[in-house]
Amino acid sequence: TCDALGVPCDSTVMNLWVSMAKCKLADKHVAGDSISISQHNHTGAEQNTHANMGVNISILEEDGVEKDIAVHRGANNFTSFISYGPARSASTLQFNIVCVCFFLHMKVHKPTLANSTKCYYQSKTNYNYPSLDLPQVMKTHNVKHLSDFGAKSGTGIFITARTKEQGQKMADNLTESGRIVGLIQDLETLSEIKVDGFLDMYADFFDLPSHYLPMLHEHYILWEKLRICCGRQMSKYWRYELNASTWTEALDPHPHPFCGSLDIDAVEKAFMNTTIFKMIEGSNNGGMERILRPSLKDDALDGGYCSRYNKAVRTKGKLAKKAFV
Numbered sequence: 358t359c360d361a362l363g364v365p366c367d368s369t370v371m372n373l374w375v376s377m378a379k380c381k382l383a384d385k386h387v388a389g390d391s392i393s394i395s396q397h398n399h400t401g402a403e404q405n406t407h408a409n410m411g412v413n414i415s416i417l418e419e420d421g422v423e424k425d426i427a428v429h430r431g432a433n434n435f436t437s438f439i440s441y442g443p444a445r446s447a448s449t450l451q452f453n454i455v456c457v458c459f460f461l462h463m464k465v466h467k468p469t470l471a472n473s474t475k476c477y478y479q480s481k482t483n484y485n486y487p488s489l490d491l492p493q494v495m496k497t498h499n500v501k502h503l504s505d506f507g508a509k510s511g512t513g514i515f516i517t518a519r520t521k522e523q524g525q526k527m528a529d530n531l532t533e534s535g536r537i538v539g540l541i542q543d544l545e546t547l548s549e550i551k552v553d554g555f556l557d558m559y560a561d562f563f564d565l566p567s568h569y570l571p572m573l574h575e576h577y578i579l580w581e582k583l584r585i586c587c588g589r590q591m592s593k594y595w596r597y598e599l600n601a602s603t604w605t606e607a608l609d610p611h612p613h614p615f616c617g618s619l620d621i622d623a624v625e626k627a628f629m630n631t632t633i634f635k636m637i638e639g640s641n642n643g644g645m646e647r648i649l650r651p652s653l654k655d656d657a658l659d660g661g662y663c664s665r666y667n668k669a670v671r672t673k674g675k676l677a678k679k680a681f682v
Contacts, residue, residue: 358426362608370567370645372452383490385484400482401520404544405462419423423534430561432459432462432466432495432563432564433466433564434652435512435513436490436491436492436512437493437494437509437512437513438455438493438495438497438512438513438514438539439494439495439496439497439502439503439512439514439515440452440455440494440495440496440497440515440517441496441497441500441502441503441515441517441527442498442516442517442518442527443517443518443519445500445519446517446518446519446544447517447542447544448496448498448517448545448548449496449559449584449590449652449653450542450552450581450584451515451517451542451555452476452478452496453580453644453648454555454556454573454577455494455515455559456494456645456648457475457576457633457648458559458560458562458563458565458573459474459492459494459563459572460474460476460637460640460642460645461524461561461563461569461633461636462564462565463492464636465564465565465566466564467492470582471489471492471493471640472640472642473491473642474492474493474494474642474644474645475491475492475493475494475644475645475646476493476494476495476496476644476645476647476648477493477494477496477644477647478495478496478653479494479495479496479497479499480648491529492556492589493644496653503531503536507630508656512537513537513539514531514537514538514539515530515539515540515541515542516531516535516537516538516539516540516541516542517541517542517545518541518542518543519543519544519545520543520544520545521541521545521546524541524542524543525541527541537616539561539562540555540562541654542555551582552577553574556570556573556577557570560573564608571633572631572633573613573633575631575632575633576628576631576632576633576634577633579624579627579628579631580620580628580651582615582624583624583625583628583651583658584652584666585623585661585663586611586613586615586616586624586663587625587651587655587663587666588622588652588654588655588662588663588666589651589652589654589655589666589671590594590651590652591616591651591654592613592616593606593610594610594611594612594613595613595616596612596670597610597619598612598616598617598676599605599667599670599671600670600671600672600673600674602674602675603670603674603675621663621664621667622660622661622663622664624663625658625660625661625662625663625664626641626660627656628658629649629658629660635676636651637649647664651663
């Protein structure tokens with residue numbers, strides 16, 4: 358039906374349904390904001406960085422030319438999202454951004470549900486999913502969770518990967534199995550357009566008002582510094598600089614380029630003072646609280662957490678993760 362596609366039932370859409378009788382195949386791809394005609398000639402950058410979800414339906418026209426009609430969807434069509442990719446592919450970054458943007462989307466478009474938004478990491482053994490009636494974002498490295506959770510109606514999948522080629526292959530495999538795939542965030546593209554570039558696209562997909570974008574940039578400039586220079590998943594080079602006994606890599610270590618020069622308490626306090634931090638904290642939403650930390654494994658920030666954690670690494674080395682309170 359038209360409602361299922363998220364588009365108005367005008368003559369164009371009705372003609373689409375007539376044309377679908379001649380459908381040769383159906384596949385799901387990243388798309389935009391309206392009904393359009395497109396071809397399968399996307400560049401690598403477009404494949405990796407396009408920020409909307411949709412359904413491309415290949416039909417055979419009367420003149421024998423096969424065309425893709427893209428029936429586009431926005432975030433309003435989804436009740437849940439999965440952030441899926443291998444470890445060490447900036448998966449925590451994507452998960453955090455998707456969670457925050459989905460929360461803000463709900464605040465704007467479905468405010469009665471915003472404070473029910475849940476964001477969580479699904480371990481290999483925990484299969485206790487929250488009610489799918491509630492808005493939620495799940496992070497997983499386990500493909501089995503896509504079968505358990507991702508096949509549910511109204512679930513979109515964001516991908517992280519180490520290379521553009523790997524990301525596109527993952528997306529192709531998922532779309533061929535009937536999944537709805539959104540933005541592919543790979544490390545190669547991330548190095549090219551940086552976090553700011555991806556923030557623009559996530560904000561676009563989640564249909565956030567323009568005044569939210571500076572708030573997102575402010576929030577993530579500070580969160581990135583905390584992510585790298587504080588907590589259980591800090592940079593291995595900064596951890597080595599704090600305590601050389603923590604180094605376990607085969608490659609030679611080197612000092613971190615900026616962590617040592619930061620006033621980490623000042624960064625932590627500035628992060629806690631951002632509009633988005635206060636908005637989430639003020640919602641009293643227990644399902645979002647860990648998003649406001651350097652990693653899901655860290656304790657809550659209080660203006661001095663990071664300096665205490667760094668001191669624990671400096672004095673206790675590898676034992677800091679277990680001994681730090």
